[in-house]
Amino acid sequence: MSTERTARKNNSNDLEAGFEILDDFARFDQKNDVFRRAWWDDSIKSKKTELFYSTYREPLKNWRKADGYTQKDYALRNAAWHVSDILTEINKDEDRREGFSDAFTLQTSVADKQIDMGTERQASDEIKKIALSFGAGLVGITNYDKRWEYNKKFSDLSGTSRPAEIPHALNNVIVVAQPMDYEWVRTVPSALSGSATGLGYSHDALVVLSLAQYIRNLGYEATASMNDTSLAIPYAIKAGIGEYGKHGLLITPKYGPRIRLGKVYTNMPLAHDQPIAFGVKEFCEICRRCTKGCPVKAIPDGPPSTAIHNQSNIRGVRKWSVDGEKCFGFWVSQNTDCSICIRVCPYNKDYSHWLHRLGLRLAGTGLRHFMLWLDVKLGYGERKKSSLWWQGARKNSWSDL
Numbered sequence: 001m002s003t004e005r006t007a008r009k010n011n012s013n014d015l016e017a018g019f020e021i022l023d024d025f026a027r028f029d030q031k032n033d034v035f036r037r038a039w040w041d042d043s044i045k046s047k048k049t050e051l052f053y054s055t056y057r058e059p060l061k062n063w064r065k066a067d068g069y070t071q072k073d074y075a076l077r078n079a080a081w082h083v084s085d086i087l088t089e090i091n092k093d094e095d096r097r098e099g100f101s102d103a104f105t106l107q108t109s110v111a112d113k114q115i116d117m118g119t120e121r122q123a124s125d126e127i128k129k130i131a132l133s134f135g136a137g138l139v140g141i142t143n144y145d146k147r148w149e150y151n152k153k154f155s156d157l158s159g160t161s162r163p164a165e166i167p168h169a170l171n172n173v174i175v176v177a178q179p180m181d182y183e184w185v186r187t188v189p190s191a192l193s194g195s196a197t198g199l200g201y202s203h204d205a206l207v208v209l210s211l212a213q214y215i216r217n218l219g220y221e222a223t224a225s226m227n228d229t230s231l232a233i234p235y236a237i238k239a240g241i242g243e244y245g246k247h248g249l250l251i252t253p254k255y256g257p258r259i260r261l262g263k264v265y266t267n268m269p270l271a272h273d274q275p276i277a278f279g280v281k282e283f284c285e286i287c288r289r290c291t292k293g294c295p296v297k298a299i300p301d302g303p304p305s306t307a308i309h310n311q312s313n314i315r316g317v318r319k320w321s322v323d324g325e326k327c328f329g330f331w332v333s334q335n336t337d338c339s340i341c342i343r344v345c346p347y348n349k350d351y352s353h354w355l356h357r358l359g360l361r362l363a364g365t366g367l368r369h370f371m372l373w374l375d376v377k378l379g380y381g382e383r384k385k386s387s388l389w390w391q392g393a394r395k396n397s398w399s400d401l
């Protein structure tokens with residue numbers, strides 16, 4: 001009985017995607033996301049969490065002399081978040097925080113005339129070309145999957161739950177990944193490194209809003225979304241964007257774990273991508289760099305399991321689960337977001353260099369122990385001083401990341 005029920009919960013490409021869904025699987029309630037809990041749960045919410053959120057938006061008044069936490073570091077971080085923040089706040093009078101709590105509604109109407117896009121494959125190829133032209137780093141397409149949709153939504157503003165808002169009729173999901181700046185991420189923990197996160201989201205918003213509007217102009221429904229309606233990582237895995245890492249993040253072959261994800265839900269008929277595997281799971285099994293590097297021990301050790309830390313973990317999926325309470329607590333104590341687990345990950349490389357692309361291939365082979373040893377030996381993953389970034393010349397434009 002138990003095996004049959006488990007099989008029914010797993011669908012055909014779950015195994016390729018690396019999902020193992022168990023009997024006690026339950027869809028996730030957005031209210032339990034640790035960032036949402038910071039607004040209503042007294043075990044998380046405090047004066048410090050209020051200060052944490054407010055420093056991203058209010059006129060700057062909290063900085064320190066310490067390297068990476070100066071007025072300039074915070075100024076840049078907040079500037080990088082600015083576009084994303086404007087869009088998130090724009091409909092707050094309607095009890096919506098779009099992009100983080102609620103899907104975007106900042107679109108014009110769907111065109112009356114629906115264009116013929118040819119075959120599903122032709123339509124997918126064109127949509128990917130458009131997404132890349134809008135600045136997406138990676139694009140993949142998969143089907144709507146109710147299991148990864150929040151079963152209930154939650155408003156930070158009014159503190160109320162409401163039904164999920166993406167209809168099943170939007171049966172295709174275009175997943176986009178935006179790269180984050182390699183040099184900024186190397187300075188984590190710092191306020192400067194938060195600029196990588198902020199710019200990732202600001203660019204993410206531009207890509208998903210523009211792509212959704214393009215599709216709507218062709219006469220198909222489309223809704224743009226960032227972290228607001230569903231669990232992005234399972235969708236990205238299904239769409240072939242990357243593999244799941246021990247630090248609970250997606251690892252991609254082009255940018256490693258240094259990405260932000262967005263989605264566009266649409267009823268345009270599209271061909272789907274398949275999950276990919278390039279040796280991440282096997283590498284994570286021998287690597288402990290994120291587990292050891294996390295200052296609050298929020299990242300698990302050992303094999304994937306069904307253990308959960310608290311209500312901010314989804315139930316009934318065998319995987320590596322991070323303790324979101326510990327993680328967010330560290331962010332609040334630092335007064336900025338943390339990505340140490342991204343910085344130290346051996347997959348965090350600048351893959352525009354052929355040597356790193358070769359290293360990526362070797363890490364997926366029996367040479368993975370050697371590659372891990374070499375990574376440590378060569379000092380990858382060590383923190384760089386933010387002041388060095390300020391002193392150095394900018395070598396790359398955003399599109400070169």
Ligand code: SF4
Binds near residue numbers: 295299342
């Ligand atoms: S973001 Fe920082 S605190 Fe959170 S899991 Fe990663 S290393 Fe740990």
Ligand code: SF4
Binds near residue numbers: 245246284287289
């Ligand atoms: S640091 Fe190592 S164990 Fe952690 S996600 Fe990266 S490769 Fe996997």
